[in-house]
Amino acid sequence: MSEFKIGHREAETVSILDLKGYLDAHTAPKLEEAFQNLLRSQRYRIVVNCRELSYISSAGLGVFMAFIEDVRNNKGDIKLTNMSPKVYNVFDLLGFPLLYEIFKEEQEAVTRFFDRAR
């Protein structure tokens, strides 16, 4: 699975996943595993940074759909940032901007969690 990598950082109480490469039916299980690990550790404030994500297919979009309900039921959220226009277009085509908050910059998404907490 060398064509897709996930980095994991923590910023205060927010978990940040950095996606890199090609997210398709082959690599989607890797993202699924990353979300499962976060939920297992009760990390529900999640920012997904797509700066280095070159490609996404519906298999990748399906992973976001699979976890969003669980995450929100635990007062968390999955927020997306730094998408290239190409990747954003795929999200947009399926109406995902109605369901997910998408930010230009990672810091805006992280801050948003604390706005809400106040």
Add this chain to the structure above:
Amino acid sequence: MKTRSIQVESRTERLIAVRDFVSEAARAFGFGDEDISKIALAVDEACTNVIKHAYRSDPTKIIQVHVSAGNGTFEVAIRDDGVRFNPAQVQPPDMKEYLTHYRRGGLGVYLMKSLMDRVEYSIAPGKANEVRLIKYLPR
């Protein structure tokens, strides 16, 4: 009419080879980056459906991808001899309902139709299943 073909094993790790093959053919035919991305994604979705549904993840099966291009028309035919797929059974998803209930899966067919100008299916007993993804070159 120019034609070229590739055949790959029914495994998700081969999707990248199919995308590269189709992208190169689309570029050679004269499409720009945006259309090339759309075509590659639509073909990825069609092949993913074959791997998961027609061949039920049996990696020994073969997927054939044929590109024919001419007269401003670019057509990618994806063929398999797995479980027959009846396109009449696929309802166009209600995206609002879809998003409200966090459903997953089934987005591929919707994407294929959105990304291409035409999507056609041929299914007949004793013959390979075929989905044809068609895009016209902008004038």
